[in-house]
Amino acid sequence: MYRYDEFDAGFVAERVAQFTDQVERRLAGTLSEDQFKPLRLMNGVYLQLHAYMLRVAIPYGTLSSRQMRCFAHIARTYDKGYGHFTTRQNLQFNWPALKDVPAILRELAAVEMHCIQTSGNCIRNTTADQFAGAAADEIEDPRPYAEIIRQWSSLHPEFSFLPRKFKIALTGAPSDRAAIQVHDIGYQVVKDAMGEVGFAVYVGGGQGRTPLIAHRIREFLPKADLLSYTNSILRVYNLEGRRDNKFKARIKILVHEKGADAIREAVEADFAANHDAGLTLPQGEIDRITAYFTLPDLAARPQVSAAVEARRTSDPAFARFLARNVFPHKVPGHGVLTVSLKPTDGIPGDATAEQMDHLADLAQRYSADELRVSHEQNIVLPHVRLDDLPAIYDSLRANDLAADNVGLVSDIICCPGLDYCALATARSIPIAQAISKRFAEPERTAEIGDLRVKISGCINACGHHHVGHIGILGLDKAGQETYQLTLGGSADERCSIGDITGRGFSAERIVDAVETVVDTYLSHRTGAEESFIDAYRRLGMKPFKEALYVPAA
């Protein structure tokens, strides 16, 4: 894992001291709220419905046991004993007092974490495939490049006041687990015809009120040019992006309005003119950063674990857990384990301080001291021995962390919604809970198979509803919570934006509507091998719409 150098430690310490002084001045009344608000937002402090919210950046979703324990400690000491993992691989505390934030930031800095650039019109936390560096299907670990982008973009003077926020995501595998095509920039590690490794470059994706899929503006970018090219994209955006209308200020609107070809030309022209301007990455520097992300020393083991096989045949629940939560690792005899934060009736992405401590203990004992946060709001133990899976599973069960539903209908992405968020127009968590209860029967859920349900409590789409196989958007219609349903979205390498089914559903009816969609899929699919999204792409909206909107007799 990356460790702060003197520069990182220095700038974080300076910022903590600076913000501590700003908080003191605000509490003493010498700074007004108008003066203070932009300062607190630069440090990840929002004001939500019930309290302040503090958003902590988890760079590319990778953290150590020590960092996870720090989250648990903060949750217990300064909050209400829990935290919320987000779709941007961050952690949010829902109840910190402003007067405690400086102390919290000092605790975070002590474990090499901060909240800088988790808000504001700047380059946000760079996200990555949660299986990076471990997955068997990966070409190369994208995290060294995410770290290089983090270092370059932190407090970058030219890009601290962009037209709007800016989000970059990377994947090192052909299977896109990082939703790169709905990011401002998506980088996908690819090999060219000569076998050289570089990046395919996607620009202009995003969700919110105008969902758009990114355009691939370059097939192959040499690694050395990563920052130079990113710089050119940001320069074009910073100059040409709209500042007259907040809702049209993201780069996706610029790409949409000017066209991908025009943006490509502008970026390539800037890149050609400036790409020797000190941003070309020296191989020595790439190697130095890459060394922090070296695969732990895992000895190859038998591909089949006798302990696992014995338990699998005797314990159906364990067999389901293996089938859904364990992904092939690069090193034989190992697995990448996803711990679902989506128990039946749970709050997607929430973990108690005790669960965080427990996950930290498991990571320390079984996973080379490392954890990941996925954009699907789950936790990953990236390097576990197959032989250890029975013990890990038992331990997870004892801590309400053994949900065997990864990628299934109850593994729901869900924003905090109106229960917490000042922007929300409807609640989202109770809908996620109701769906998880409706589909609590594990055999039925497994029979339904891969199905991504994503719920947002407002048009800003933090819950990724546009790219849910089933998406739900909560709206306020004349004081009543109303839920719009979309079908056919997808966040992976075959990215698509969902289609709206028709008029919305009440809070009481939306779960029935989801079940109707699922039942329609089951009755129309060619077999268990045809997933929901494949069936939807074959069938189109018609049968689902007919089932959902039965005319009154």
Next chain:
Amino acid sequence: MTAIVSANLLATGRVAYLGREGAWVEDIAEATVYSDAAAAEAELAAAQQRGGALGVVEPFVTGYTRADHRTLPEGRPTMALRDAIRAFGPTVGYGRRAEQGD
């Protein structure tokens, strides 16, 4: 419709209401209920004038009748859902359980 003045406390962020003698109180039951929104706005303006809003953030006026305040989460109060959630906390597990432990 009768109305109240609400805000968040500067130091803690917790929801507060303008109560008796210009004090900010955390329990909506202790909020002063004004005859209408205009009266509440006037009271807020007066509080701001005398420096009585320095300890809060983003004060605003919202409709409220005393009869509303125990109807959430299952009932359908005339109070906006957002105001009701601010008053009584998240309608979902952690928040409420944690509140009870305060």
